[in-house]
Amino acid sequence: MEKKYVVGVDVGGQTSKIGVVDARGCVLAQTVIRSDVYGTDADAFLEALAVAIKGVIKESGKEGDVRGIGVGAPNGNYYTGEVSFAPNLAWAANRAVKFAETLQEKMDGIPVSLTNDANAAAVGEMTYGAARGMKNFIMITLGTGVGSGIVIDGKVVYGHDGFAGELGHTSAVRSNGRLCGCGKQGCLEAYCSAIGLARTAREWLEMSSEPSVLRDVEKITSKDVYDAAKEGDALALRVFDYTATILGRSCADFIAFSAPEAIVLFGGLARAKEFLYEPMLKAMNENCLKMWKDKVKIVFSQLKESDAAILGASALAWEL
Amino acid sequence: MEKKYVVGVDVGGQTSKIGVVDARGCVLAQTVIRSDVYGTDADAFLEALAVAIKGVIKESGKEGDVRGIGVGAPNGNYYTGEVSFAPNLAWAANRAVKFAETLQEKMDGIPVSLTNDANAAAVGEMTYGAARGMKNFIMITLGTGVGSGIVIDGKVVYGHDGFAGELGHTSAVRSNGRLCGCGKQGCLEAYCSAIGLARTAREWLEMSSEPSVLRDVEKITSKDVYDAAKEGDALALRVFDYTATILGRSCADFIAFSAPEAIVLFGGLARAKEFLYEPMLKAMNENCLKMWKDKVKIVFSQLKESDAAILGASALAWEL
Numbered sequence A, B: 001m002e003k004k005y006v007v008g009v010d011v012g013g014q015t016s017k018i019g020v021v022d023a024r025g026c027v028l029a030q031t032v033i034r035s036d037v038y039g040t041d042a043d044a045f046l047e048a049l050a051v052a053i054k055g056v057i058k059e060s061g062k063e064g065d066v067r068g069i070g071v072g073a074p075n076g077n078y079y080t081g082e083v084s085f086a087p088n089l090a091w092a093a094n095r096a097v098k099f100a101e102t103l104q105e106k107m108d109g110i111p112v113s114l115t116n117d118a119n120a121a122a123v124g125e126m127t128y129g130a131a132r133g134m135k136n137f138i139m140i141t142l143g144t145g146v147g148s149g150i151v152i153d154g155k156v157v158y159g160h161d162g163f164a165g166e167l168g169h170t171s172a173v174r175s176n177g178r179l180c181g182c183g184k185q186g187c188l189e190a191y192c193s194a195i196g197l198a199r200t201a202r203e204w205l206e207m208s209s210e211p212s213v214l215r216d217v218e219k220i221t222s223k224d225v226y227d228a229a230k231e232g233d234a235l236a237l238r239v240f241d242y243t244a245t246i247l248g249r250s251c252a253d254f255i256a257f258s259a260p261e262a263i264v265l266f267g268g269l270a271r272a273k274e275f276l277y278e279p280m281l282k283a284m285n286e287n288c289l290k291m292w293k294d295k296v297k298i299v300f301s302q303l304k305e306s307d308a309a310i311l312g313a314s315a316l317a318w319e320l
Helices: A042-060 A099-106 A117-128 A194-207 A222-230 A234-258 A273-287 A305-317 B042-060 B099-106 B117-128 B194-207 B222-230 B234-258 B268-287 B305-317
Strands: A005-011 A015-021 A027-034 A066-072 A082-084 A096-098 A112-115 A137-142 A146-152 A262-266 A297-300 B005-011 B015-021 B027-034 B066-072 B082-084 B096-098 B112-115 B137-142 B146-152 B262-266 B297-300
Touching: A005 A042, A005 A117, A005 A305, A015 A042, A015 A305, A027 A042, A027 A305, A042 A099, A066 A099, A066 A117, A066 A305, A082 A099, A096 A099, A099 A112, A112 A117, A112 A305, A117 A137, A117 A146, A117 A262, A117 A305, A137 A234, A194 A222, A194 A234, A222 A234, A234 A262, A234 A273, A234 B234, A262 A273, A273 A297, B005 B042, B005 B117, B005 B305, B015 B042, B015 B305, B027 B042, B027 B305, B042 B099, B066 B099, B066 B117, B066 B305, B082 B099, B096 B099, B099 B112, B112 B117, B112 B305, B117 B137, B117 B146, B117 B262, B117 B305, B137 B234, B137 B268, B194 B222, B194 B234, B194 B268, B222 B234, B222 B268, B234 B262, B234 B268, B262 B268, B268 B297
Parallel strands: A005 A066, A066 A112, A137 A262, A262 A297, B005 B066, B066 B112, B137 B262, B262 B297
Antiparallel strands: A005 A015, A015 A027, A082 A096, A137 A146, B005 B015, B015 B027, B082 B096, B137 B146
């Protein structure tokens, strides 16, 4: 008899979330463990993870009925099953960790599938969320960084080496662009991540003396800019306009690549839909070829925020 | 018994080339007809094309042994089988022509597969050329315009609407870019096509009084710039450097999308390999993420120029 449940694991820099999920995307049981207390000892983390997974399976009452485990992790490689050179994970910061293989052994052979967090989110969105029924879409994750998961003909694009879909590091600004964390200049991530948005606000406040409620905030975050925009702060509203315009312009180029049905936005910053949607759509339509004008949708993730990461990762396991 | 031959048709603005091809890519017989003498009468062109195809099949001695007909045409759509709004084809300039369906009827039911010329070239390169054995690559065609065919997991990317792969119309220059034929500014095509290259030479000659053999040429074409570069003309060499740098920089972004094994260059301008390769590779490696530096190859088409267009289109028919 076919096993009816999967486990989703979302590995983050500070915590890792684990859940047992059914075919309709209901999370039956879940738990969280720390990711950041194992120093450089990858095996210790994987051991703790396996123990936690076994615990939550037991709690769900579905022992023996778990088909596979899907894992989304920064720099997770679908082909090799490795997590490699992930700056935010001390145990994988300077080397490649055989993640999928080791976890599968510790889980007594339950199959493990690994990919990066943005690809996991794309699979989740296609299986349970805003992209249900779509075969061609581009998911952009707007968080601390800008990630992406590209789906063509119903399949995530992994490319020759398993690392495809790094749209956060395409050029949004070609000359004198901001320095990005990756070492390049002008990357989309340097402008359209939560950090990039806050940086725009800080730069603009320094450059002018325009009044803004943000002048009273000490270390401005994207949340502060969002709150200010909600209060109608003119500068904060323009920061969102600018950010959305850069994003829309870049998306026009992405459309020329894979002609998607929709761009799907996901992640913390995507909650600012009311400030992003209009200027982004305008910039996208102004910068794409005529045949795509007013044809490509922009949709915002419909996954319940608290479950999204687990669902995304778990969706991978259905393909095992 | 399985039929062992295919027909390739390359529809161009002035002429259309037709050939009967075997599984190893040998052209057994070929012919050429005019594409530009039928005015807006698409059916008259299709009728002439069918007559010519029948003639060349007869000449090859393979009647009854033709498996399918592959057609590459400007704005050819793989999904709909239509050639639509192709500015260089009077009979399809202002409307959508049911090309594949009509030709198949006229050919007594031999299956017809249609795509655009750049996608046909990509399939040709994968089946017979420089991309043999590759499952992930991006073909860039450097001709009058800049086209592209993207292959992921061994399949051409058509996208949601069949028009994917318009990389010539992604932004190479973001501010004050050149006006492109498509109406947008700063497109890759405006810089890296044969026309774009000649334009760079003309602009630079106007802007300076630097000596150059190109000053004696009345209407500078890309061929003139190539000849001047071969003579060691400093300005012409810098024009190639500049063109190749813009192309390499854009390719760095394309790599972030689909993580290809190689960028394959095809078309008239790609013959200037000696002037394009080094600066393009340098710009590509300087602008891509570290994990792709020195990993992605640039290869030049290996298809025999005279057969290339027919082979590319014919390769499509093997998938029928």
